Structures are given as structure tokens and as C-alpha cells.
Amino acid sequence: MSRILITSALPYINGIKHLGNLVGSQLPADLFARFCRARGHEVMFICATDEHGTPAELAAAKTGEDVAAYCERMHRVQAELAHGFRLSFDHYGRSSSERNKRLTQHFAEKLAENGFIEEVTERQVYSRADGRFLPDRYIEGTCPNCGYDRARGDQCENCTKQLDPTDLIDPRSAISGSTELEVRETRHLYLRQSLLKDEIDAWIDSQQDWPVLTTSIAKKWLHDGDGLQDRGITRDLSWGVPVKKGDAPWPGMEGKVFYVWFDAPIEYIGATAEWADAHGLDEAAWRRWWRTDEGAADVRYVQFMGKDNVPFHTLSFPATLMGSREPWKLVDYIKSFNYLNYDGGQFSTSQGRGVFMDQALEILPADYWRWWLLSHAPENSDSEFTWENFxxxxxxxxxxxxxxxxxxxxxxxxxxxxxxxxxxxxxxxxxxxxxxxxxxxxxxxxxxxxxxxxxxxxxxxxxxxxxxxxxxxxxxxxxxxxxxxxxxxxxxxxxxxxxxxxxxxxxxxxxxxxxxxxxxxxxxxxxxxxxxxxxLSTLPAGHAFVVPEVLFRKITDDEREAWQARFAGLRS
RNA sequence: GGGCCUGUAGCUCAAUUGGUCAGAGCAGAGCGCUCAUAACGCUUUGGUUGGGGGUUCGAGUCCCUCCGGGCCUACCA
Missing domain, CATH: 1.10.730.10 (Isoleucyl-tRNA Synthetase; Domain 1)
Structure with a gap:
């Protein structure tokens, strides 16, 4: 018997996830967790909602809710759906938890002590009408290259040219449409990942049999161009983990929060601590999963995620853990997935194209979805959901x-x-x-x-x-x-x-x-x-049984056609 | 533009990683069974492994090139 720590990439709080999201992380993680438990291993299976960031603030504003209330509500919705799909998390946490705040601030302090944090003054676009700084992609305008009038500040979707927000002609806020934009100076913390490049590189090289998808993405980021770049880990937002150096204030960082991608993976640890709290256990109970000096040396840690998450799990998060110079458990195996497409195109939240978790459970029991999704998991390449095949x-x-x-x-x-x-x-x-x-x-x-x-x-x-x-x-x-x-x-x-x-x-x-x-x-x-x-001789002669209800009723052609039409787009 | 992945029977995918394997499931065809959710079992028809060239005694498996599909490219998360 061994001890296995399993984490699934955290679903973002903003809305209900579709089947592609489900099969890319949570579902295969659950499969593995269940198998490991069945084999008698001690398993800690962790997931949580990823709650910080601009999209959460905007989603809350749209429904008129306070962002904390919105996240609490959506966390419940997602937890309910996870239960509906029988995802057997030992704990389904929240990145906005007190545990995660403290851990995030702790890591920032350690990273600063060890010289892995740099303060950088940069210029960012501020929208006076929205009262906030805008991420590049929340600025729209006319592309200077092709003239497309809805180009985003990071890239023009029409001509695919990489852009800087200040390149845009007639820039406006994608949130409010306001053109009252100005460039302001703001100070941010950067994680000096570049200093850890060789250490991370050697660590990746030492891993056995990781999926090509995982290592090729990591290697690309490590060696492309100038190599691993430093990364901003703070944002000018109100919703998030306040920037502090441990418990102490961080001069110059007042009113700022850590970037979601800094605090989200730390929530893997945070959620394990939340698990201990929820069960009335002491600190040692969760630290034996995460601190190699407190029992985690013999833990096997496996992560599940979609390919879009790979850079953060192979580079940024390991950099955070390594840079702390504390003996935190690093991942042993990263299982990554390609995308699941829907009937000839992509799943689309905005267009309501494809099947979302709540709708799936409305029409059929979880096992139907689990079986199809897992038996068609996009392991080697993108795969496709069609109703006929399903x-x-x-x-x-x-x-x-x-x-x-x-x-x-x-x-x-x-x-x-x-x-x-x-x-x-x-x-x-x-x-x-x-x-x-x-x-x-x-x-x-x-x-x-x-x-x-x-x-x-x-x-x-x-x-x-x-x-x-x-x-x-x-x-x-x-x-x-x-x-x-x-x-x-x-x-x-x-x-x-x-x-x-x-x-x-x-x-x-x-x-x-x-x-x-x-x-x-x-x-x-x-x-x-x-x-x-x-x-095969477990049940002895004389042991009573009953004839069960039909385990799986068949999907009829009429149903299939009705669902095909219903989920083709424009979700009601 | 750069990088990576991918293209095997109508469909979904396998091939111990250069060596008798070009295979399985579904669909199609035939036969059988009757316990069962008109279910099950057996047999069987489909492929010059995207096109072309090359290396090799031998290539889905390596190299080059062309064509097609997809992903990533660092301030969405």
C-alpha cells in the first residue's frame, strides 16, 4: 500500500463547465483516485474552485451580486454538479479560503527572502469609467495591421497579429465600451522564474515517462527565445489574496492582490489544509501529504489537467515551491489531455454550443457520460463528441x-x-x-x-x-x-x-x-x-440476491435527434 | 512567423517503439442460440497505413517534401 496524492486542475468559478472541461481533468482524476482506493492505497484527492481574477468580478457584476457572494453561490453549484458526476474528492475547496490566503502570502514571503521576487514598475491601461486597470484582452479597438474593428489588446483575432494595447486605434474598454482610457504607472511583483530555469529544466529531465504533451510544452517555454521569462504575480484588483509578506504589510503593494495563477495552484495545498480543518484534524494531518520533511517523502503526487494548464504546472508552480527553499512535495507525474470538441466544432459557452454539466445530468445518469467520456478521453489528440457515437x-x-x-x-x-x-x-x-x-x-x-x-x-x-x-x-x-x-x-x-x-x-x-x-x-x-x-467464489450457495432494475436503458433515435437539436447552439 | 501534436478499414481507435500483425470494437453480410434490455455467440466483407521521394535486407514505425486537421506562443483563466 502506498500513499497517492491526486489533484485535478481547478475549475474556474465563472459559470458551469462543459463536458470538455470535465473530461480534461476532474473526471480522469476521479477515475484514478477510485482505482487507487480500490487497490487499497491511501488516497488524497483534491480539487477546488479557482475563484479570483477579473472574469469572476465581471460575472458577479453582471448578476448584480457581490463577488464574494457570487463565488460562494457558484462554488455550491459546482460542488453539487461534481457530486452529481460522482467525483470523489476528499475535499472540494475554494481558492478564496483563509488557508489559501495564508499559504499564498507565506510563499510570497519566502520567495522574497530568497531573492526570487522583483518589484517592477510598469505602465498599464486604466479605465476611468470602469474604475479599474484593464488586462490587455479587455481592451478593444481597431487593429493597426488589418483594420478589424474588434481587435483585442493582446492579439487581433482577425489577422492574428500580436498586439500591445497601445497599438490599437480608438481603444475602448471591452467591459463598458468607455473610451476614457489612460496609461498609468503601477508597481508589481514579478516571480524571477528565470533564475530557476536550470533547476526546473533538470527537474523536468529527471522525470520518467511523462506524456509528450506535457514535456514538449514545458521544454518549449524553457528554451524558446530568451528562455523562461519572469512573470508578474500581482494585479490591481480588489478580489483576490491581498499582497502581503507573510503576515506583514508589503510596502508599495497596498490594495493589490496576487495574480490568480500564483494563488490557484497553491490552493492544492490550501484545500488539503481545508480538508484537515473540516475533519477536525491537526496540522500534521495535511502536512504529511505536502512536506517531505513531515511524511510526504513517500507520497506519489499525480496531477491531471488540460493542455492549456501545463505551463503553470510544469514551470510556475514548481518555481514557487522550489523558490521557497522549503521541502514542499513536487509533482511526480502530470497527466495532460487534449481537447474534446463538439460535433465538428468547439464547445462554446457564449453560444451555448455543446453539453454542459448541468444539462448532461438532466438528460441522463452520470454513468452514461462517465463511460463515454473516459472511453474516448482525448489522450493522444483532440477528440470529438457526436450524438451518433455517444x-x-x-x-x-x-x-x-x-x-x-x-x-x-x-x-x-x-x-x-x-x-x-x-x-x-x-x-x-x-x-x-x-x-x-x-x-x-x-x-x-x-x-x-x-x-x-x-x-x-x-x-x-x-x-x-x-x-x-x-x-x-x-x-x-x-x-x-x-x-x-x-x-x-x-x-x-x-x-x-x-x-x-x-x-x-x-x-x-x-x-x-x-x-x-x-x-x-x-x-x-x-x-x-x-x-x-x-x-469468483465470494458469493456462496444460498446467498440471497434480487433481479435489479434495468441497469442502462437505451438511448432512442428520437432522443438523440432531440438532443442534437437542443444543444446545437443558443442555450436557452 | 516560430514550435509541437496529428492524419491507419465507412466510424472510433490498436500495433511490444524498424522485423510475419496491418489488428480490435462499432457499422455491413452470413450462420447459430433463445436465458436476456429485438439482447448474446460464432464466422465474415472492408485498408497500396494522407500523396510523393529517400535510408535499410526490411518502415504506420526513421529522414525529406507536399497536402489536410489541431494546439501553444507567456496580462483570459
């Missing part, structure tokens, strides 16, 4: 292969022997063939799960389900029963045990269906299988 996969895999197997076994058993595991009979060649086929598949499934090869694991699991149907066909208890009832009893006894095995193995992918299978078997033995003959 309907076909889910109906075939879940309803026909798995659900129907449970159905045919329990119904036949009940009809011939009553609702108890039947006794008698001997095993023969069909059973030997089943075990011979199942054992290597089980080991392959375990290996793929350990390696976080998600699609491969899903296909192996499906093959394991299919073995049940092949076995039934070969053993044919309905035929055997006519001449040898005891022989048929043995087949059904084994098949009922097979259902239990499937419940255990499938639980990381489809937890609700697994629970339903176990409940119908009147069983609570979730032990992961060792030797199959043992695992």
Missing part, C-alpha cells in the same frame, strides 16, 4: 454488453432456482476457458489503469464484460438445465459471482451501476480480485 457506444457497451449480461443471469437464475445463489454441480472446460481468458485481461486492465492509459483500460474492461456473454453462450445453462439442473446451477453460481467481479472492476468508471449491481447481489464485499478462482 448513442452507439453507450447502448452497445453499457446496455447490451454489461447491462444485458446482468439481466440474463439474474432472471434465468430466479426463474430456475429462485432468488438465491444455487448450489451443486461441477465446473468443466467452459469455466476453465473463462478463467484462462479473464486472467490476462484482468492484469492488462490493472496495468493500464496504473499507467493512466484510460482508453486502453476502458477497452479492456469492456472485453472483460464481453467474456461473460461468451461464457454463457459456451456453457448454455438453459440447455444444460434440461438434463442436468445441478450443472446449470454451477454455471449460474459462477455467473452471479462474475457480476460481483464486474461491479468491483467497473466501479472507477461507472460507480452508480456498480453500486446497483452490488445491491442486487446483497453484497458489500468490494475487495479487488487477486486470484480469480477466489474472487
Amino acid at each position: 448513442q452507439a457506444s453507450v447502448n452497445k457497451d453499457l446496455a447490451d454488453v454489461l447491462g444485458n449480461f446482468v439481466s440474463r443471469v439474474t432472471k434465468f437464475g430466479r426463474a430456475r432456482f429462485g432468488e438465491a445463489v444455487p448450489e451443486g454441480g461441477d465446473f468443466g472446460p467452459a469455466e476453465e476457458a473463462l478463467l484462462a481468458a479473464l486472467t490476462p485481461r484482468l492484469r492488462a486492465y490493472e496495468a493500464h489503469m496504473e499507467a493512466m492509459e484510460i482508453r486502453k483500460a476502458a477497452y479492456e474492461l469492456r472485453a472483460i464484460w464481453a467474456e461473460g456473454n461468451e461464457y454463457l453462450q459456451a456453457a448454455a445453462p438453459w440447455a444444460v438445465f434440461k438434463t442436468d439442473p445441478a450443472g446449470a446451477a454451477a454455471i449460474i453460481r459462477l455467473s452471479l459471482n462474475l457480476i460481483r467481479l464486474y461491479a468491483v472492476l467497473s466501479q472507477p468508471f461507472i460507480p452508480d451501476a456498480s453500486a446497483a449491481m452490488m445491491e442486487s447481489l446483497n453484497c458489500d464485499d468490494w475487495r479487488w480480485p487477486g486470484a480469480l478462482p477466489d474472487a
Whole structure:
């Protein structure tokens, strides 16, 4: 047994996430966490809402709420949806927590003590009408290059030219449209990542078998151009972690907050501390996960995220931890994902294109989504959601292969022997063939799960389900029963045990269906299988069971067409 | 512009990382079964591995080039 720390990239507080966001971090992290727990490891699975920054302030302003109230409300919404998808976080924290404030200020103090903070005076655009400094992309104007009149201050979307906000002709605030803009001087803290470039580079080089996606992005940032650039870690906003040097004021930084990308990853630690607080535990309880001098030396730390998050997790956050010169636990493995597209295009929050987490749960149970998303996870390249594929996969895999197997076994058993595991009979060649086929598949499934090869694991699991149907066909208890009832009893006894095995193995992918299978078997033995003959004799003769409700009803063509139309765009 | 990823049967994806593997699932076709959610099982039809060139005894697997798809490029998070 080992100790495994798992974090999922933090979903931003601004609105409900779509299926692409879900499959890019939280869902695969949950799969891995569930698998590790099932194998008997001690797991700490952490996630949180990322609550600071300009978009949160603007979203709150739009609904007329105070930003703190808005975040609290949206945190609840997201936590509820996470629960709906059965995401098994040990703690779902908030980056606005007191814990995170203190940790963020602590890291800033340590970084400053060690010479990794520099104060820089820069010039930024200030909007008098909005009463705030504007990030580059919140300034719009006419592109000096192509004349496009809605170019953003960081880049023109029309001609893709990189811009500086002061390049724009007739610049205006993208928030209010106001043209009362002026350039003001403001002072900010920079994280001197460049000083840690070689250290980070060596650390990346020392990692084994990271996905190409992860290392190539990190290497690009480390070696491109002048190498790793220093990065501003403060902003002129009111909503965020106040800039302080530990507990002490930071002269010249009054009224400023840390940049969300500085405090968000620190919330991985903060949320673990929040977990301890929520359970009435002491400091040591969370520090043993994060401080290598206090017990975390033997922890394996795995992060899950979409590719857009990779630079921050391979560079900035490690720089923060390393620069503190304190023994904080660094990540051991980064599992990164490409994007999931929606039916020929991208998911779009603004256009309401694609399926969002709340809508998904309205129309189908979580297991349907979990299975499709995980078995089609965008591991090697961007992948695409289509309703045809979704309907076909889910109906075939879940309803026909798995659900129907449970159905045919329990119904036949009940009809011939009553609702108890039947006794008698001997095993023969069909059973030997089943075990011979199942054992290597089980080991392959375990290996793929350990390696976080998600699609491969899903296909192996499906093959394991299919073995049940092949076995039934070969053993044919309905035929055997006519001449040898005891022989048929043995087949059904084994098949009922097979259902239990499937419940255990499938639980990381489809937890609700697994629970339903176990409940119908009147069983609570979730032990992961060792030797199959043992695992398949867990339910003894005489053990009561019931025929469960249909595990997975099929998606009809009418439903598919209706959903296709409903989610094509313009969310109501 | 620069960098990275990707293009394998109608669809979704595999190929121990140059060596009998060009494969699986779905879809299609045929047969079988009747316990079951018109479900299941068996057999089977599909590919000059995007095009072209090269290295090699041998290339989806390496190199060059062309074509297509995607991502990143540091003040959105």
C-alpha cells in the first residue's frame, strides 16, 4: 500500500463547465483516485474552485451580486454538479479560503527572502469609467495591421497579429465600451522564474515517462527565445489574496492582490489544509501529504489537467515551491489531455454550443457520460463528441454488453432456482476457458489503469464484460438445465459471482451501476480480485440476491435527434 | 512567423517503439442460440497505413517534401 496524492486542475468559478472541461481533468482524476482506493492505497484527492481574477468580478457584476457572494453561490453549484458526476474528492475547496490566503502570502514571503521576487514598475491601461486597470484582452479597438474593428489588446483575432494595447486605434474598454482610457504607472511583483530555469529544466529531465504533451510544452517555454521569462504575480484588483509578506504589510503593494495563477495552484495545498480543518484534524494531518520533511517523502503526487494548464504546472508552480527553499512535495507525474470538441466544432459557452454539466445530468445518469467520456478521453489528440457515437457506444457497451449480461443471469437464475445463489454441480472446460481468458485481461486492465492509459483500460474492461456473454453462450445453462439442473446451477453460481467481479472492476468508471449491481447481489464485499478462482467464489450457495432494475436503458433515435437539436447552439 | 501534436478499414481507435500483425470494437453480410434490455455467440466483407521521394535486407514505425486537421506562443483563466 502506498500513499497517492491526486489533484485535478481547478475549475474556474465563472459559470458551469462543459463536458470538455470535465473530461480534461476532474473526471480522469476521479477515475484514478477510485482505482487507487480500490487497490487499497491511501488516497488524497483534491480539487477546488479557482475563484479570483477579473472574469469572476465581471460575472458577479453582471448578476448584480457581490463577488464574494457570487463565488460562494457558484462554488455550491459546482460542488453539487461534481457530486452529481460522482467525483470523489476528499475535499472540494475554494481558492478564496483563509488557508489559501495564508499559504499564498507565506510563499510570497519566502520567495522574497530568497531573492526570487522583483518589484517592477510598469505602465498599464486604466479605465476611468470602469474604475479599474484593464488586462490587455479587455481592451478593444481597431487593429493597426488589418483594420478589424474588434481587435483585442493582446492579439487581433482577425489577422492574428500580436498586439500591445497601445497599438490599437480608438481603444475602448471591452467591459463598458468607455473610451476614457489612460496609461498609468503601477508597481508589481514579478516571480524571477528565470533564475530557476536550470533547476526546473533538470527537474523536468529527471522525470520518467511523462506524456509528450506535457514535456514538449514545458521544454518549449524553457528554451524558446530568451528562455523562461519572469512573470508578474500581482494585479490591481480588489478580489483576490491581498499582497502581503507573510503576515506583514508589503510596502508599495497596498490594495493589490496576487495574480490568480500564483494563488490557484497553491490552493492544492490550501484545500488539503481545508480538508484537515473540516475533519477536525491537526496540522500534521495535511502536512504529511505536502512536506517531505513531515511524511510526504513517500507520497506519489499525480496531477491531471488540460493542455492549456501545463505551463503553470510544469514551470510556475514548481518555481514557487522550489523558490521557497522549503521541502514542499513536487509533482511526480502530470497527466495532460487534449481537447474534446463538439460535433465538428468547439464547445462554446457564449453560444451555448455543446453539453454542459448541468444539462448532461438532466438528460441522463452520470454513468452514461462517465463511460463515454473516459472511453474516448482525448489522450493522444483532440477528440470529438457526436450524438451518433455517444448513442452507439453507450447502448452497445453499457446496455447490451454489461447491462444485458446482468439481466440474463439474474432472471434465468430466479426463474430456475429462485432468488438465491444455487448450489451443486461441477465446473468443466467452459469455466476453465473463462478463467484462462479473464486472467490476462484482468492484469492488462490493472496495468493500464496504473499507467493512466484510460482508453486502453476502458477497452479492456469492456472485453472483460464481453467474456461473460461468451461464457454463457459456451456453457448454455438453459440447455444444460434440461438434463442436468445441478450443472446449470454451477454455471449460474459462477455467473452471479462474475457480476460481483464486474461491479468491483467497473466501479472507477461507472460507480452508480456498480453500486446497483452490488445491491442486487446483497453484497458489500468490494475487495479487488487477486486470484480469480477466489474472487469468483465470494458469493456462496444460498446467498440471497434480487433481479435489479434495468441497469442502462437505451438511448432512442428520437432522443438523440432531440438532443442534437437542443444543444446545437443558443442555450436557452 | 516560430514550435509541437496529428492524419491507419465507412466510424472510433490498436500495433511490444524498424522485423510475419496491418489488428480490435462499432457499422455491413452470413450462420447459430433463445436465458436476456429485438439482447448474446460464432464466422465474415472492408485498408497500396494522407500523396510523393529517400535510408535499410526490411518502415504506420526513421529522414525529406507536399497536402489536410489541431494546439501553444507567456496580462483570459
